[in-house]
Amino acid sequence: MLTVSSVAGGGAGYYMSKDNYYFLGNMESRWMGELAVSLGLEGQVQAQDFEQALAGQFPGGIDLSRMSGGKNTHRPGYDLTLSAPKSISVLGVVMGDSRILDAHQRAVSVAMGEIERLASTRIMTEGVSETVLTGKLLAAAFNHDTSRELDPQLHTHLIILNLTEHNGEWKTLSSDRVGKTGFIENVYALQVALGKIYRNELRQIVEEMGFRTVATGKNDLWEIEGVPVEIFSQRSQQIREAVGDDASLKSRDVAALDTRKAKQKNPDKVALLTEWMNSLELAGFDFSALKQEALARQQQESESPLRAETTPADVRQAVNDAISLLSEKRTRFTFSDVLNRTLNSLDAREQIAVQARQAINEAIESQQLIPLDREKGLFTSSIHLLDELSLQQLAGEMKSTVVISGGAPARSSSSVPVMQQIEADRPALAIVSQPGGAAAMREGVLAAAALADGQGRDVRVLATDSRSARFLSEQTALAGRVITLKNLTDEALPDGGTLIVAGAEKLSVRDALTVTDQALRSQSQMLLMDGGGRSGTGNALQTLEDAGVTRLQTGAEPQVAVSVVSLADKRQRYSALAQEYATLSKQGDGVVAQVSGEREQRALTADIRQALREHSLLSEKAVTVNALIPQWLDSKNRRQLDTYREGMVLEHREPDSRTPVRYTIDRVSPATCSLTLLNDRGERQGLKLSNVDAAWSLYMPKAVEVAEGEKLTWRARQGKLRAGDSVTVTKIKKHALVVEHQGQTRVVPLTEAIKADHGYVTTPGSLVREQGAVLAAVAARDTGATMLNTLARSGDRVQIFTPLGQDEAERRLSRSPLYRTALAQVNPDKGELNAALDSARDSLMSPAEKAVRQAVSLTQGSEVVFSRPDVLASALPLHPSLRAEDVDREVARQVKAGELIPVPGPKGMAQQLYVTAASYEAEKQIIRLVAEGLGSQSPLMADAQRVLSAGLTEGQRQASSLILESTDRFIGIQGYAGVGKTTQLKTVLAALETLPAEQRPEVVGLAPTHRAVGEMADVGVKAQTLASFLMDVERRIQGGEKPDFSKTLFLVDESSMVGNRDMADAMGYIAAGGGRAVLSGDRDQLLPVDTPAGHRGKGAALCGCHAAGITALTQGDTPLSENADADGNVSEQPDGRGRMLQRGWFGGLSRPSGA
Structure with a gap:
């Protein structure tokens, strides 16, 4: 330092x-x-x-x-x-x-x-x-x-x-x-x-x-x-x-x-060194070993970039496998994701990371990886693009070549309008929107099957998950007709039939390609029933719609009863959900709780079990049993090192044996990419990950507390219980559990670990049933139509526990989701694809450019302007090969390109200061918006003084009057901590309540932090974070909606902590929607929570924004317009490092005496 x-x-x-x-x-x-x-x-x-x-x-x-x-x-x-x-x-x-x-x-x-x-x-x-x-x-x-x-x-x-x-x-x-x-x-x-x-x-x-x-x-x-x-x-x-x-x-x-x-004089040198050496010896430090390890590491790096055991071809194959693995789950992923997946399947040898990076860059160059941005931040894969293109091509072939004949004369015409349309048009391929949960899925599939039967066509129903397959197989009319994706690859479809895909929204593009290919080969009609829930990887239905496949809308849709519980605090949400679960369970209602994420599921399970105890639904008598929780293994992740943890259990099933052999993982060895296994006799054996095949199953051991009255769900087949079976524990014996399953009593021995866990909480939509209550804890970002459709698969009564306000949650639930395919992201203009791919690859940033941009972002977290040493200090650690001259060249290039703007300063300043063009433009936009809003609004009240409460300080009274009587779209309230801004806010809210309902604006709070949001909620203001507001408005606009804020008054608290870009975006949306806003805060507050830092002379202080300052004694109200022209350009005020546009939202407002 x-x-x-x-x-x-x-x-x-x-x-x-x-x-x-x-x-x-x-x-x-x-x-x-x-x-x-x-x-x-x-x-x-x-x-x-x-x-x-x-x-x-x-x-x-x-x-x-x-x-x-x-x-x-x-x-x-x-x-x-x-x-x-x-x-x-x-x-x-x-x-x-x-x-x-x-x-x-x-x-x-x-x-x-x-x-x-x-x-x-x-x-x-x-x-x-x-x-x-x-x-x-x-x-x-x-x-x-x-x-x-x-x-x-x-x-x-x-x-x-x-x-x-x-x-x-x-x-x-x-x-x-x-x-x-x-x-x-x-x-x-x-x-x-x-x-x-x-x-x-x-x-x-x-x-x-x-x-x-x-x-x-x-x-x-x-x-x-x-x-x-x-x-x-x-x-x-x-x-x-x-x-x-x-x-x-x-x-x-x-x-x-x-x-x-004071410095100690003349300490004994030998005694001091002896004392230091003794301290190191007591700490167990072996310098000789440390030095030898470093020398060996240095020698290995200099002698060979990669040991003979791992060839460049091995590394390239690992990259290919990593891309394939990631593409199975996601359409977009990062460079780090690919690197991590690659290293997970390679021996951990020196320089292997360097080789992996080189192989990934080769994959980018050969367009196996397609960049979605210049920073190498996000990629898609050629696998996705080829799958989407192939799917669209097959869809086109189906539409043009598959002829849907009448077959046998129709016995009866369907009474379902959408089926009547299918009967009349006879499409070879169609998407049928059928939201409404499990009941809607059943009715839609039965109606489509009846139509095909009436036309004399052989019917197959493809269920996209095992729960749906079991649910549909219970329907008499579908007995023997329900298949899964695995069945589809094992046997061909009947020629000239109809394939009905239930829950088609869950198909990945890869799976949709397989299904469409099979339908085309058999010349079958294919009807894709869209339940509107969460989509599979790539959103196959959107890809098909882009290819011109018709989407048919159902008429009257089965309605799911939906209610919303709005609680900002997560602990309160979980507690309320748990109490509701216990109440419904006591009434004998079928109920399931649902939440995303293993950690959240564990927390919610604990709350529910506590609530069940309080309602005497769980006995005090309990026992801890050993359980094995299955971990998903497929052809891709079974060879990834981070799939395995020491202490996990592997089972191996021989072809001729009914009983699997069980091992415990004793050690995971990155150096050899292998596992050391321990059998029940304590014997060790090694297992290379390359030898792990489909005969192996992986489990996580877990201690599960079980009480009488407990609900358990089996996670894998064990004895007569199948995966997904739920039981209730009726009695606990010394070495067994007595359980009830579908009216039958079974005894589950505890001599070996059970493959079950508590059965109260599942992932959203994983349970498929027509009736029952669904209690869902949903994050704000997931509260929407897609999540509702997913939850509806699990019951006909859905209660959503969300941190959003009641009105906002219900508005989001009424909207439809939006999605862009990987193909649309790479080629948004629908031009020639190869040119788009070349452009994406060639526009990638160099290491120097990326490092400088990241460094600028880091330095702007505290200062909006920055110097060369600032950038140098943050950029050099970001890339090991980067040197100071590389940074200097990149800074000069960005200055020449106009991306960085030199900030004028006093002649002879030791360091040239810079600001990004993006930050400067955001500042100008803020100024322009404030200037355009001057005098554009009608006062909320003509005479606010008559309704303001007594006991206010003069500053509080003047600030309240400014809010209520101003004709400006944007006004500022400056107040230091403890001067009564909260009291003033309550006064304004009380005054607005005196207005007639048709004149009263909706008051919405925005703030950069959750703490500030909570404080506004405490005084009765519906509030959300600024980031959440921006994301929500963007989604609404993308959906074709034009937000109307003409009856909305926004209160932006802690405004000095909001960065320029976010503030410019928020003010732009408010102005476009006809709204108005009060920008409240303290200029001496913390810096912005985002980057870059807000210019400390932000537009409000420079372009005529009226502002009130609250103190215990006085207040200032000052228009400030002399520093901006009609275009929002600001005259420079250079007075040393960081002085240009750097005084905070309220830096240019007059400071009241006594403040």
Whole structure:
């Protein structure tokens, strides 16, 4: 890390004292900087030269000393201290590894080069003082090796002497406390970035030696893996105790000075080293082993990029398998997803990750992976594109070649309107919308089967999951006609028949391709019954519709009774759901709870079991039984290393044996991509993942508490119980459970683990039944029509527990889902596909561009403007091959392309500052929206004073009046913490309640954090996060809706924490919908929760936005319009680093007296 301070009071004596270095030998000091060469100061620092330099006297008769009152008042310079990570100190100082000390020296040199770029002085030009860059410094570097607590602490004091040279003149370094353009002011501004540059360079050198490093904190703090550091961190612990773990760098610097003890004089060197070595020995540290491992790792990396056991062909095949595996589940995935899947099927050997990355890049180049954005953030696969294209081609062939003949004369015409249309048009391929749950699915399938029977056509019903297959097979008219995808691949369809696909929305594009191919081969009619639930991978039905397949709508749809319970707190939602479950269970109603995610299912199960106990539905008598929970294995994931965990159970079934052999996984070995198995006799055997086939089954062992009255569901076939069977435990015996299943009593022995678990909670839609209650805990993002259709598969009464407000939840549930196929994402304009693929590949970002863009995003989290060192410090750690010159070239390219805008500043600023064009445009949009909204609204009240409650401060009263009487679309309310903004809000709400219902606006709260949303909800305001609002409006617009906010008043709380882009988008949507908004907050609040940071002179403060400031005493109301023109362009106000447009939403508002 880098700390900045004045030169120590002891001057040369302090820095050159032997008390500061005991173990560094001849490495204690050196001259650095371009001026050192010019002045002939090279090598080790001599005391006399250093003393004279501090006094302003340098070789060659240069004298910058200044006498006043008989004293030399020349400022000697600055102490910039670079401290090594503690593990570096341990290896370099305690263990005496000279390579580590050299690495520190090299990293210090790199940091010094960046510091020297900041060198500047002040000159007079036509009577005006200005700062000019010189880029020349003289520094004396002193290496010290202990802390004041006598811990090993390698650090270098860079004493920057107060000297530079400009146009042949020797000058002092500039200082500018007002404009912040001086040398030391820029060092302070870039303190974190300079420290990161030093640590990043040191880390790269150390890793090249073969050491592994681990991140230990923010700002790229790290240590060498395997080196004990806590035993030597007394100073760090003292500082943490003083200011806390999350303190800022400035706070830590202050605490470092406040807690610093006097340097101990002349400690015994041998005793100190002995004490350090003893501490390391007690901690179990073996330096010899660590060094040998690093050397071996370094040698392996230099000798061969990949061992012979894993060939490049193996790596390419692993990439192919990874792409195929991901494509089974998703249409979009990240580079990291592909890399992770690839490495999971390869031996963990040195450089394997490098080879995998290279193979993935080859897959991108060959268009196996198709980029969906320039940043290599998201990809789809050629598998998806080919599947979608093939599906559309087969659909076209079916429409043109399959003839649906009449067959036998129809016995009767269907009474179902959609079936009458199918009977008349006789489509070869059609999608039939049939939402409404299991009952609608049954009725639709039966009607379609009856129609085909009437035409003399042989019928098959394809169920897309096993639960649906079982449910439909129970229908007498469908007996023997229901098949699954597995049956479909095993046997051909009857020629000239009708294939009815139940739950067709769940088909993946790959499965739909298989089904369509089979139907075409048999010249069968295919009717795809769409229940409107969650779609399979790729949304096959959308792909077919894009190919022109007709979608037929049913007439009257069976209605599912739906109710909504709105509770913002998740614990309260789960508790309410559990109580409702217990109540319905006590009444004898068939009820199931549903929620997504294993963790949420476990939490909800625990709440339900507690509620059942409270209602005396579960006995106090309970026993803990061993259970085995099946884990999904298929041809893809069974060879992925992360599928397996130590302690899992594998069963292997031999072809001729009815009883499987059971093993426990004792060890998962990444190095050999294999498992070590333990049988019931304690014998070990190895199993390569490449040998795991369909004869193996995987289970997760689990301890399950079972009480009398418990509901259990079997997860896999065991004895006479099939997967999906639910039982109720009626009695617990010593070694068995007595259960009731479908009216029959069974005894389940506990001599071996049961393949069952609690049966209260399932994933949404996994249970298929016509009747019963469904209690669903649904996240805000999932509350919608698709989820409702999915839940309706499990019953005819659905109760949704959601964090959304009642009105918002019901509005979302009434809407339809939207989806874009992979083909549409790659080729949105429907042009020539190869050209679109080439364009997507060729537009990918280079590593330098991606790193710079990510670095800019990181730096903009705290400052909207940034400098080259800011970007350099964040970009270099992002890619191991990136160098400073690569970053410089990319920054220059983006400036030339107009993506980065240089920010004008005072002449001679040490570092050019930049802002992104996107941030600047967002700022201008905010200004434009506010300006256009001035005087555009009718007042909510003509005279608000008559209805405002007594007891308000003047500031609160004026702010309330502004909200109620303003004619502007956007207004601002500034108020510091504790001045009564909440009281003022309650006053406004009470005043609005006095309006007639037809004039009263709906008040909607928006905020960047859930905490602020909860606080608004507590005072009666329906609220949501700003991110949720933006996502919801975007979905509505995509669905063809034009949101109407003409009767809505938005209250945007904590506005200063909202970034420019989100605020611009939100204000744009509000304005487009005819709404109005109050932007409330505190300009001294935290920075935005998103990036980039909001410009601290945001539009509201620059374009005439009326604003009220609340204090305990007074209020200000000020129009501010002089800084923006009609197009929203803002005049620049450069007054140093970060001054351009950087005062927060309320920075330009008049600050009331007393605020």
